Amino acid sequence: xxxxxxxxxxxxxxxxxxxxxxxxxxxxxxxxxxxxxxxxxxxxxxxxxxxxxxxxxxxxxxxxxxxxxxxxxxxxxxxxxxxxxxxxxxxxxxxxxxxxxxxxxxxxxxxxxxxxxxxxxxxxxxxxxxxxxxxxxxxxxxxxxxxxxxxxxxxxxxxxxxxxxxxxxxxxxxxxxxxxxxxxx
Amino acid sequence: xxxxxxxxxxxxxxxxxxxxxxxxxxxxxxxxxxxxxxxxxxxxxxxxxxxxxxxxxxxxxxxxxxxxxxxxxxxxxxxxxxxxxxxxxxxxxxxxxxxxxxxxxxxxxxxxxxxxxxxxxxxxxxxxxxxxxxxxxxxxxxxxxxxxxxxxxxxxxxxxxxxxxxxxxxxxxxxxxxxxxxxxxxxxxxxxxxxxxxxxxxxxxxxxxxxxxxxxxxxxxxxxxxxxxxxxxxxxxxxxxxxxxxxxxxxxxxxxxxxxxxxxxxxxxxxxxxxxxxxxxxxxxxxxxxxxxxxxxxxxxxxxxxxxxxxxxxxxxxxxxxxxxxxxxxxxxxxxxxxxxxxxxxxxxxxxxxxxxxxxxxxxxxxxxxxxxxxxxxxxxxxxxxxxxxxxxxxxxxxxxxxxxxxxxxxxxxxxxxxxxxxxx
Numbered sequence: 229x230x231x232x233x234x235x236x237x238x239x240x241x242x243x244x245x246x247x248x249x250x251x252x253x254x255x256x257x258x259x260x261x262x263x264x265x266x267x268x269x270x271x272x273x274x275x276x277x278x279x280x281x282x283x284x285x286x287x288x289x290x291x292x293x294x295x296x297x298x299x300x301x302x303x304x305x306x307x308x309x310x311x312x313x314x315x316x317x318x319x320x321x322x323x324x325x326x327x328x329x330x331x332x333x334x335x336x337x338x339x340x341x342x343x344x345x346x347x348x349x350x351x352x353x354x355x356x357x358x359x360x361x362x363x364x365x366x367x368x369x370x371x372x373x374x375x376x377x378x379x380x381x382x383x384x385x386x387x388x389x390x391x392x393x394x395x396x397x398x399x400x401x402x403x404x405x406x407x408x409x410x411x412x413x
Numbered sequence: 414x415x416x417x418x419x420x421x422x423x424x425x426x427x428x429x430x431x432x433x434x435x436x437x438x439x440x441x442x443x444x445x446x447x448x449x450x451x452x453x454x455x456x457x458x459x460x461x462x463x464x465x466x467x468x469x470x471x472x473x474x475x476x477x478x479x480x481x482x483x484x485x486x487x488x489x490x491x492x493x494x495x496x497x498x499x500x501x502x503x504x505x506x507x508x509x510x511x512x513x514x515x516x517x518x519x520x521x522x523x524x525x526x527x528x529x530x531x532x533x534x535x536x537x538x539x540x541x542x543x544x545x546x547x548x549x550x551x552x553x554x555x556x557x558x559x560x561x562x563x564x565x566x567x568x569x570x571x572x573x574x575x576x577x578x579x580x581x582x583x584x585x586x587x588x589x590x591x592x593x594x595x596x597x598x599x600x601x602x603x604x605x606x607x608x609x610x611x612x613x614x615x616x617x618x619x620x621x622x623x624x625x626x627x628x629x630x631x632x633x634x635x636x637x638x639x640x641x642x643x644x645x646x647x648x649x650x651x652x653x654x655x656x657x658x659x660x661x662x663x664x665x666x667x668x669x670x671x672x673x674x675x676x677x678x679x680x681x682x683x684x685x686x687x688x689x690x691x692x693x694x695x696x697x698x699x700x701x702x703x704x705x706x707x708x709x710x711x712x713x714x715x716x717x718x719x720x721x722x723x724x725x726x727x728x729x730x731x732x733x734x735x736x737x738x739x740x741x742x743x744x745x746x747x748x749x750x751x752x753x754x755x756x757x758x759x760x761x762x763x764x765x766x767x768x769x770x771x772x773x774x775x776x777x778x779x780x781x782x783x784x785x786x787x788x789x790x791x792x793x794x795x796x797x798x799x800x801x802x803x804x805x806x807x808x809x810x811x812x813x814x815x816x817x818x819x820x821x822x823x824x825x826x827x828x829x830x831x832x833x834x835x836x837x838x
Contacts, residue, residue, distance in 0.1 A: 235563055236556035239583035241549040269582045270603075271496065271622050277604035278587060282546075303604075316606040316763075317587035319546045331547075335508045336707055337665035337739055339753045373590065373757055374508040374707075375547055378665035378739070379672045388549035 229258045234265040238279030241388035242286040243319065245327045245406070250287050253298050259283075263302055273303045281314055290321035318373075326361045328406050330354070331372035332394075333383040341381035342396060347371050349396035350384075353403055427639050427648075427659050428632065429675040432519040438554055440561045443522040449567055451638030455530045456575035461491075463534040467637060469645035471657035475512075476502055476593070476630030477706065477734045479656075479723045482637075488617035489535040489625050498621045499532045499540040500602065500628040504586055504593035506545055508707035508757055509737035512661040513631035515673050517544065517551040520635065521558035525581065527634030529568065530641055532579050535627045539580045543598050546587040556583055590761035594809045595628040597763070608763050609809035632661055652678035656722035656733075663706075666740035667693045679725070683717035686740060697742040701826070705734020707754050708814030710821035732817070747826040748833055751819060752780035758815040769812035772803045776815055788834040796823060 232240060253259045262283050266276035280303065284295040291314055293307075300310040314320045321329070330350055334343035347369070351358065354367040361368050377383040380392035384402060391402050431437035431446060440448070455463055468483025489497060501524070505513040516524055528540040544552045559581060562568045568581045584602055591597040592607035599621045601607035620626020636658065640648045649657045656678040662685060665671050669691030676685065682704060686692065693699050699714045704721075710731040712719075719729040726733040741750055755777040764770045776799055782788050800820045803812040823830065 233556075233560045233563065235559050235568070235581060236583045239544065239552050239556055239585045241553065242546075243549070269580075271624075272603065274604035275602065275622070278584065278601065282585065282587065305604075313604065313606055317546070317589050319586075319588035334753070335757055336703075336750060336754050337509060340666055340739075340741060340745060340750065373760055374506060376505050376511050376514055376545065378509050378511050378737070379663060380511075381665065381671075385547055388553075390550055 229261070232262070232265065234268055237262055237265040238269065238276070238282070240282065240286060242282040243329055243387040244286060244289075245387055247289040248287050249289070251294075253280075253284055253287065253295055254302055259287075274305065277303055277305065277310065277313060278317075281310075281317075281320055285320060289327075290324045324361065326356075326366050326368035328367050328386050330367060330369045331375065331385040332369065333373070333375040333377075333381070333385075334371050335374040335378075337374075337378035338381040338383055343382045345396040346382040346384065346394050346399065349399040353399050427675070428516065428520070428523070428635050428661055429673065431523075432515060432673070434519070437520055438522070438558060440522060440558070440565055443520075447642075448522050449526055451641040452526050452529050452567060453573060454641055455533045456573050456577055458533075460534050460536050463530060463641065466641060466645055467534070470640045470648040471645070471652075471654070472633065472636055472640060472648065473656065473723065474630055475632035475636075475660065475735070477507065477708075477732075479733065482629065482633055485617075485627060485629070486531070486534050488615065489627055490617070493536055496539065496622075496624050497535055497537040498624055498626045499528060499535060499537040500595075500598060500621060500626060501528050501540060501542040501631060501634055502593060502595065502598055502628050503542055503544040503548070503631045504598060505548075505631070506590040506593045506761075507735055507737065508754070509663060509665055509703065509739045510706050510735040511663045511665075512673055512735065512737070514548055514551045515661070516631050516635050517548065517555045521555045522562065523635050523638060524555070524631055525558060525562050525568070527637040528581060529572070529579055530637050531627070531629060531634055532581075533577065535625075537627070538578060539582065541602055541621070542581065542583050543592070543602055544583060544585050545592070546585045548585075552583065552585055559583055589763075590757075591763045591809070591811060594811070597809065598628060599626060606763065608765050609811075611808050653720070653722050653724075655724050660721075660733075660736045662689075663735065663737040664690045664740070665737070667697065667699070667742035667745070668740050669694050676721075679720045679722050681717075682712075682719050682721045682726075682738070685721060686717060686738060690740070693740065693742040697744065699740055700743045700745055701741045701747065701822075703739040703741075703818060704736075705732045706737040707739065707757065708817055709734045710817045711825060712821075713825055730821070746784070747822055747829045748780060748784050751822045752777060752784050754818055755780050755815055758811060762811055766807040766812065768802055769807045772799055772812060773815050775799060776803075776819060783830060783833050786833060786835070788830070789837045790831070790834055791838065792834070793823060793827070793830055 759774040
């Protein structure tokens with residue numbers, strides 16, 4: 229079990245290629261540990277909601293209705309409320325996504341640096357349409373709003389990694405770097 | 414990449430001097446760089462004394478609004494009747510801005526120290542750093558530094574043997590621009606949708622979990638330790654009377670050398686664009702600059718000879734914002750660029766206020782129609798009307814944010830709109 233300090237328990241990467249699926253989130257030692265540590269950082273149980281939504285996605289790769297119900301129960305919230313929060317935020321996957329969730333920024337600074345072409349190039353090289361999971365389960369490509377790295381356009385986020393200065397031509401290089409064993413960007 | 418390139422202008426040395434040095438992230442090295450000296454002073458000081466120094470330094474909020482930091486701190490209750498909280502806003506999401514990520518990435522201990530000093534000043538027992546969800550790589554660096562600082566006794570119980578306790582928690586968002594608005598951030602931190610709230614009550618009265626709260630930007634807090642160590646006058650040697658100090662610039666768009674630069678406030682904007690960043694690549698001319706991030710009014714290439722201060726940009730009809738100029742070259746289709754900006758605000762509207770929810774999306778739709786060659790001249794009147802309807806009528810200023818670039822683009826580049834419309838009434 230990965231040891232996580234309580235101060236940073238609500239700030240763990242939750243978009244990962246490798247998942248450790250679990251049916252019930254808080255029935256194993258790790259799940260209970262994450263829940264307890266999160267609860268200890270906020271004066272109200274509700275404060276642990278975003279950390280727990282993130283944890284569910286870290287484990288399962290997406291946020292299932294069952295996971296949201298379990299979180300609701302653990303935090304004394306209604307499932308409807310939890311859903312209303314989860315659906316507000318774009319990074320929570322409300323349905324399964326590919327192992328590599330590719331977000332291409334096409335906001336203004338990337339837009340003027342061929343962001344849309346980079347996006348099209350990712351669709352072409354993964355053989356997918358926007359938002360769908362590729363047949364082999366590997367890729368989901370979406371357009372993203374500003375990723376906060378505007379000086380290094382076009383910016384692409386794949387799971388918990390950033391790729392900068394991507395051009396339509398370098399898209400295959402980015403895809404090649406995703407496979408395990410390839411060096412970090 | 415990301416840290417300053419070489420150039421001839423004097424670079425400030427407060428925030429960025431250790432950018433690019435991975436060892437600066439480690440506590441041992443950071444201590445040899447003078448790390449946590451400010452905190453050592455702060456724990457011996459009365460909260461009011463800390464606030465006075467920051468007030469005297471003239472430090473202004475670096476998240477875009479430029480509100481005086483010391484004054485903001487002084488709004489917090491002097492007598493405690495319950496917990497106080499500090500929130501560090503690291504939800505950097507304004508298109509054009511990418512400075513806070515460099516602070517998280519290179520000097521996480523500087524930010525932690527700034528948070529603790531601020532927490533001491535506002536009598537808070539818990540500081541939360543709210544980082545945008547996408548920033549996983551930089552959050553991980555911050556996380557490591559926080560754990561190290563806890564283990565070394567700089568955070569937690571009886572800090573540096575002073576008897577003062579303060580916790581610090583890193584909390585990440587999940588993709589919502591509006592979580593960077595201070596009341597939206599507080600809604601999100603407490604487990605809600607990041608919906609802004611009407612003020613009053615102000616955060617200093619009723620903030621996170623209903624308790625007195627101060628929200629400060631990353632760059633603001635990172636400036637605090639050096640101010641405390643060196644004094645208010647030292648900080649005022651840079652910048653102007655109303656805009657003292659240095660500012661971390663984020664330069665993007667069509668530039669030869671885009672990136673982050675820490676510069677003294679007051680440097681002419683044209684020098685930042687042309688001298689520091691090398692102007693537009695491929696010998697192209699610059700058509701427009703959006704000086705302070707996407708929510709500020711566009712300036713034409715002829716309007717760039719202004720001092721880069723809060724007051725200077727305001728006089729020029731725009732705003733310093735987060736000092737994040739987005740540069741557009743002569744080939745840029747202004748209508749298309751403006752449409753892309755409007756798409757952002759339409760997407761990020763939280764939907765509470767009808768004017769914003771509907772207005773931002775109609776701005777985007779009308780601009781798209783003009784871009785596609787189906788616009789009419791009356792669309793321009795409708796866009797001006799929307800500028801009126803979207804100003805000052807909503808809980809937060811997201812709606813106003815689309816108006817600044819929109820109105821300026823209509824005023825200054827009307828010919829481009831008309832060329833695409835082609836005379837259709």
